[in-house]
Amino acid sequence: MIKTLFTEFRTLTLIVIIILLTITIALAFNWFLNRFIKKSLLNHHKDLTGFLFIKHISTALIYVVGIACALVQIPEFKIVGHSLLAGAGVVSLIAGLASQQALSNIMSGILIVIFKPFRVNDKITIRESFTGIVEDINLRQVVIRDFENNRIIVPNSVISSDLIINTHLGDTKCCKMVDIGIGYSSNVEQALDIMKEEVAKHPLHIDPRNKEDLENKVPPVIARVTALNDSSVNLRVWAWAANSADAFVLQCDLLQNIKKRFDDAGIEIPFPQRTVTFPNTMDKNEI
Structure with a gap:
């Protein structure tokens, strides 16, 4: 004993x-x-x-x-x-299914590390709706931190077969298109000049031109008329920043600054207007 x-x-x-x-x-x-x-x-x-x-x-x-x-x-x-051998068939089936998913995640994680479609600290977008910074890549999953500080947990086997937009792969420069509509009575050339001036003088704007563009005298900022709508002339200017974070700030500042310059120059930004009429249903004898 x-x-x-x-x-x-x-x-x-x-x-x-x-x-x-x-x-x-x-x-x-x-x-x-x-x-x-x-x-x-x-x-x-x-x-x-x-x-x-x-x-x-x-x-x-x-x-x-x-x-x-x-x-x-x-x-x-x-x-x-x-004693477990008696239920070997069921156990084998369960273990096989479980290990298949686990091994799929592990193998997908290894392929992600080898081929590097994205890396830690890259900004990616999956399924055209979830955007964030890659925080971790482990044996089972990828952890993405979005801009509200939430964590998006995506299994390796899912993200390796999904469509991914990687902002930092190859080149971190980011282009923002600022679209503004003006009235048909406004001066289009003046509006385009204002938009280009505001982009060019912004501290976060960078010159995206290469050597060939400089030789061909391509302007540093391009703005064009993109559409003639029912109530507006649509204008677009292309603004470049060093990364996506700077590009977002650049876009917000440009919208504010261009709106202020348009107001000072008397350039109209049209908006929907409705005229409401009330029929006279009162009896003349009641007046």
């Missing part, structure tokens, strides 16, 4: 030691990576995508090995394993 208790106590102690050792090794491993390797990559402005993915894989392997070593210390698990 005492020998049995001693054996069980020794087994339990060994399991606890293995689990604590596994947690300690995993924490120390993560601390080492974050303290030295990540800092080194940031100092040299290198991509963190592969680092984060390898970190997740290594941490998962440490826990898997630790738990496996702990389970080996329990002989009774062999008996439990034999």
Whole structure:
């Protein structure tokens, strides 16, 4: 009896030691990576995508090995394993379906890291509706932080087969098209000049022209008439910024500044107007 208790106590102690050792090794491993390797990559402005993915894989392997070593210390698990053979068909089916999805996410994550359709800190748009900054790429999912500070969790297998718009892939420059309609009685040339002037003098605007454009004397800012609608002449000016964040601020400032300049110049921006008439239903004898 005492020998049995001693054996069980020794087994339990060994399991606890293995689990604590596994947690300690995993924490120390993560601390080492974050303290030295990540800092080194940031100092040299290198991509963190592969680092984060390898970190997740290594941490998962440490826990898997630790738990496996702990389970080996329990002989009774062999008996439990034999008893599970009776339901091997159902268990195999469930495990197969579960592992298929898990392996699909893992393989998709590996392909994302290898081919890099996007990286950590890239701004992407998926399904033409969800836009944000890539925060993390792990074994199962991609974490995207939107501009309201929400986290969008997308499985790797889903995002790898979806349409992705990557703002930072190759070139970070961003073009915003500012569309404004003016009245038919307004001076179109004057309105176009005002729009080009406001773009050119904005501090966030950059010159997008290449060497060939400069040789061909392409103007730094282009504005054109894009449509003749029922009640307005539609004008468009193209404004370039260094990145999407600057482009958004540039677009907002231009709308405000162009509206003010149009008001000062007497250029009309048409808006819907309705005339409401009330029929005279009162009896003349009641007047």
